[in-house]
Ligand SMILES: Nc1nc2c(ncn2[C@@H]2O[C@H](COP(=O)(O)OP(=O)(O)OP(=O)(O)O)[C@@H](O)[C@H]2O)c(=O)[nH]1
Ligand SMILES: [Mg+2]
Ligand SMILES: [Zn+2]
């Protein structure tokens with residue numbers, strides 16, 4: 069089996085689910101079988117929203133684990149699940165990514181969703197999640213001025229000048245057709261096993277990863293880095 | 299590449315029946331209104347134009363730019379920012395002075411004489427706005443009218459989007475007729491989506507939407523043109539009265555008070571007549 073794998077990342081509440089729901093509706097009109105997976109930290113209600121479109125949905129909650137690492141560790145399982153649903157297009161929405169991580173995997177279409185309200189310096193701060201994306205979706209253009217939209221998209225292009233930038237209104241779907249077109253241009257993947265992360269995830273193997281809660285050097289073990297105050 | 303015209307090739311309405319209108323060509327410098335009740339498909343039409351639809355959107359419409367379709371790679375790149383928008387819902391959210399922000403925008407657009415352009419935008423803003431703004435004002439503290447005026451001036455002089463969508467800008471604090479004329483004069487295609495009578499009548503043609511489809515293309519009649527001019531004059535009067543009150547004067551003391559009473563009656567009856575006739 070083969071399927072088109074779309075990874076959707078972006079800061080909290082940037083409009084990921086709203087945008088993808090608009091796109092899924094377009095895909096459904098073409099009689100494509102879409103499945104959605106949401107990776108989150110503690111809880112999510114996105115599954116209910118995706119399910120309202122009548123598609124198969126699964127949720128992975130990382131709980132006490134680092135959500136970024138949890139995400140990679142489960143890609144194979146999500147793939148198998150999607151195959152069982154006879155999926156043509158798999159949408160994987162991730163949350164909880166820190167600004168040091170990027171979910172992009174070679175061969176998948178990676179979409180980063182940011183909104184116009186986060187401020188001009190934010191694109192730089194979001195880091196690899198934005199700079200390794202294939203497509204950058206900018207939402208909430210309906211509530212800011214045209215001038216700010218243009219300056220904001222410029223800031224985004226400064227961080228990633230290779231990605232295609234698409235302006236989408238998550239509320240009414242304006243612009244979502246362009247994203248659908250790009251999804252359909254992808255050649256389907258044969259499998260996810262062996263696929264490579266475009267950007268390595270940071271190491272996270274200190275005592276706090278393992279559940280330590282007390283502050284102080286005596287309680288720290290493993291990969292610990294200290295501030296250089298020079 | 300310079301935009302000369304946009305063409306909309308009709309597709310289908312919500313029930314998959316072919317749209318009445320099979321083709322509309324809109325030239326630069328033209329103002330076209332899109333009217334119809336909520337849910338009649340106005341947003342989707344705008345969306346099709348902005349997304350440069352290729353027959354694959356739910357409406358099956360195709361947009362041509364200078365007679366070229368979306369499959370011909372040319373216009374796609376050149377018009378990445380095809381449409382600029384100004385609407386009532388939009389606000390400036392950036393914590394910045396007017397001058398600093400306009401400079402930034404002009405720089406992003408690759409404009410050469412930045413200081414001159416910024417000064418021109420401010421000048422134009424103050425022609426449109428009831429109360430003038432200054433370079434040092436903070437964007438987020440502008441009044442609704444001032445912000446809308448600045449948005450229009452910026453779209454006219456800095457943004458390079460060839461199509462401008464005017465979505466519900468209310469009368470308060472901005473000279474809409476002048477705004478439309480300025481945008482026309484800059485060789486923009488102006489699309490107006492509004493429930494506002496005066497604003498609609500400022501467009502040369504209007505597309506009437508029904509059940510998701512383009513149902514009728516109407517050219518402004520001479521009578522409508524006359525009514526539009528009257529409405530605009532009345533609105534100007536209202537805004538003069540508004541300013542009078544703002545300054546602390548009372549309308550009673552104003553010497554053309556009597557004429558105003560007559561105007562009011564006329565305004566109401568004209569408004570009735572026109573809305574009945576639409
Ligand atoms: N005005 C406006 N609001 C939007 C737009 N897109 C999304 N929203 C709103 O933004 C909020 C967050 O949208 P979601 O789609 O839930 O965002 P998300 O990125 O999936 O959020 P999480 O999964 O919780 O991180 C909702 O209230 C949406 O209605 C847009 O284009 N314009
Ligand atoms: Mg979500
Ligand atoms: Zn991380």
Ligand SMILES: [Zn+2]
Nearest residue numbers: 272274276277
């Ligand atoms: Zn740790």
